[in-house]
Amino acid sequence: MARLLRYDVADSLHHVTNRGLDRRDIVRDELDRREFLRLLDRVASRHRWRVFAWVLLDNHFHLFFRIQTPSLSAGMHDFESGYAALFNRRHERQGPLFQGRFHDVVVESESHAWELTRYVHLNPCRARLASRPEAWAWSSYRHYLDPRGAPEWLDWPTVLAERSHREAAARIAYKRFVEAGLGEVAVNPLEPAVDGWILGSEAFVKRVQTVCLAGGSQDGPQTPEDVISVVADVFGTSAVVIQRRGRHGNSARDAAMMLCRELLALPASQLAEVFGVSASGLSMTVQRAGERLHNDAEFAALLLRVREELGR
Numbered sequence: 001m002a003r004l005l006r007y008d009v010a011d012s013l014h015h016v017t018n019r020g021l022d023r024r025d026i027v028r029d030e031l032d033r034r035e036f037l038r039l040l041d042r043v044a045s046r047h048r049w050r051v052f053a054w055v056l057l058d059n060h061f062h063l064f065f066r067i068q069t070p071s072l073s074a075g076m077h078d079f080e081s082g083y084a085a086l087f088n089r090r091h092e093r094q095g096p097l098f099q100g101r102f103h104d105v106v107v108e109s110e111s112h113a114w115e116l117t118r119y120v121h122l123n124p125c126r127a128r129l130a131s132r133p134e135a136w137a138w139s140s141y142r143h144y145l146d147p148r149g150a151p152e153w154l155d156w157p158t159v160l161a162e163r164s165h166r167e168a169a170a171r172i173a174y175k176r177f178v179e180a181g182l183g184e185v186a187v188n189p190l191e192p193a194v195d196g197w198i199l200g201s202e203a204f205v206k207r208v209q210t211v212c213l214a215g216g217s218q219d220g221p222q223t224p225e226d227v228i229s230v231v232a233d234v235f236g237t238s239a240v241v242i243q244r245r246g247r248h249g250n251s252a253r254d255a256a257m258m259l260c261r262e263l264l265a266l267p268a269s270q271l272a273e274v275f276g277v278s279a280s281g282l283s284m285t286v287q288r289a290g291e292r293l294h295n296d297a298e299f300a301a302l303l304l305r306v307r308e309e310l311g312r
Contacts, residue, residue, distance in 0.1 A: 005212045006104065007198075008072040013107040015116060015190060015199075016076065018098045019060040026059055026087070026097060033138050035086050036061070043079040044153040047071040051153050052110075053117040055139035057127055062120045064113075066155075074307055076102050081262070085290035094283050105193050106208055108200025113159045115189040117144075118178050126186055133178060144174055221310050224260050224274045230309045231256040234302055245276045255303055257282055258289035263310070 007014075020026040027033050036056055044051055044065070051065040067075070084097035107116070121144075124136035133141045143150035150156065160170035193199040198208050221227045228239045235252035242253045253275070260271050261282065272282040293300050 006073050007106045007208050007212055008067075008070045009211065010067065010069050012072075013066045013109065014064070014072060015105040015107060016063045016065075016072075016102050017060060018080065018102040021096050021099050023059055023099075026061070026083075027056065028091065032087060032090070035090075036083055037138070039079055039082050039086075041151055041153070043075050043082075044151070046078070047075040049075065049153055050155040050158070051140070052113055052155055052159050053120040053140050055120050055123050055136070055141075057123060057129060057138075062123060064107075064116050064120055072104070074304055077262075077307060081290055082294055085287070085294065088287060089291065094287055104197060105190050106198050106200075108204040110158060110162065112189065112199065113162055114174070114177060117159055118181050119189050121178055122181050122186075125182060132182070141178070144171065144178075221263055224256075224264065224266070224271060227260050227263065227306075227310065228256050228274075230306050231259065234306045234309065243275055251299060251302075254285055254289040254292070255299070255306065258286045258293075259303075259306065259310075261286045 027036060033056060040051075040054065040063075043049070048068045049065045049071070050068065051063065053062070053064045055062050080098055080102065087097055088094060117140075121133045121139055121141040124130040124139065125133055130136040133139065134145060140150075140154055140156070143154055144156050144160070147156060157167075160167060160174055162170075163173050164170040190199060194205045198205045200208075221230075225239075228242050231252050232239050232242055235255065237252045241250070242256050244250075244253075257271070257275055260266075260274070261268065264271070268279045268282055272279045275282065277285070293303060
């Protein structure tokens with residue numbers, strides 16, 4: 001079934017989550033967790049996200065944030081690919097870390113903020129990783145209780161101001177609200193989302209669907225040729241050069257292989273045939289390109305242009 005385009009629109013609100021491949025852990029120790037937070041800090045700052053809540057568990061994460069510019073796809077790519085490259089290099093592994101496309105629920109307004117941030121902050125308790133939300137170090141909840149040291153992109157004031165403009169009173173009310181959730185039957189506030197990805201009024205749902213349908217019914221490229229064509233245009237080369245074996249320093253070829261592996265639901269063996277390499281050769285090129293993405297500003301800028309052209 002064709003997938004709708006992402007609702008990557010300025011001033012839109014999103015709840016995003018993703019899991020490890022086959023539900024495997026995406027963090028193994030505290031250093032992994034610190035790297036995850038360091039990358040979140042970099043991406044949120046670079047793309048000017050206003051993050052209302054975040055949490056990192058062993059095998060998945062949640063982010064609830066507002067984008068000020070159309071930066072959902074580009075930002076999430078920077079974040080997930082960057083973390084995966086670091087994780088793979090540190091733990092001497094290859095291949096995808098996450099189960100696939102991140103799951104995004106588009107949210108109508110901050111009127112859902114108390115319920116959604118509580119849902120995010122209580123995840124460690126419901127996963128039995130902590131008895132109380134403040135006992136879990138890897139979430140934004142501690143900054144709701146004490147804002148000292150909170151990153152600039154964490155927008156806890158907007159959430160607290162929903163109930164009271166007196167910060168102290170709002171903080172106490174929010175703490176009581178979250179703690180009340182510990183004794184209640186777990187209710188996912190995202191369940192009413194239409195088709196599992198739009199949360200809001202009927203008018204809002206129709207508006208989001210219209211915007212996404214107007215851009216086409218496919219989310220991103222569908223074939224290797226789609227990717228290679230755009231890479232060739234952006235890198236100023238040709239599809240023939242990109243698919244030619246034996247050329248070292250072929251940045252366009254590396255970029256095309258990495259994007260094909262990431263964006264297309266095709267087996268590595270099939271993609272390897274397109275580029276005339278083995279599956280292991282494809283994997284090594286993808287890993288090398290992922291590492292280069294974070295050390296080569298020019299390469300990263302070209303990749304961003306390709307992604308924009310591909311709608312990702």
